[in-house]
Amino acid sequence: MAWLILFLAGLLEIVWAIGLKYTAGFTKPWPSVITLAAMIASFVLLGQALRTLPLGIAYSVWVGIGVVGTVIFGAWLYGESLSVLKVASILLILLGIVGLKLTS
Template sequence: MNWFLLTLAGLLEVGWAIGLKKSEGFAHLGPSLATLGAMALSFWLLSIAMRSLPLGTAYPVWVGIGAVGSVVAGSWLFGESLTVLRVVSVLLIIVGIIGLKLATPVPG
């Protein structure tokens, strides 16, 4: 369950990164409120997941999901370029996330 919550927290991080872009520096009320809500929920879910997951796993996985998702969202929603180096870099982050998951003992 904590891995699910951590994944959801990471996806919400992507949501609030998109919201930061759309709010244009908190200049637009709707996107600003959505961003703040997604931030709060993302941090809350991360904190719950960290009750049983190690800090050295939970935080990097959360950030990694946010980073990978933000690159994908930036390309898809905002037309940002996807160069070979960017794709390879994202793949390395994904490998790191999988490695942390596999290296983390199951809480007993």
């Protein structure tokens, strides 16, 4: 169950990272509210996952999910470039996340 909670926390990290782009420096009310809500929910879920999972592994997986998701959505939504080296690096991060899950 802790892994599912951690996964949801990582998804919410993607939401708030993408949401930051829409807040215009927190000058737009609704995008700011959504972004802040996603931040709070992500941290709360991460804290819940940390009740069971080791800190280093949980935090690394949470950040990894956020990084990979944000890069993918950045390319999709904003046309940010994805070179072969960037894709290979994302795959290495994913491999690291899987490795941390398998070893814990």
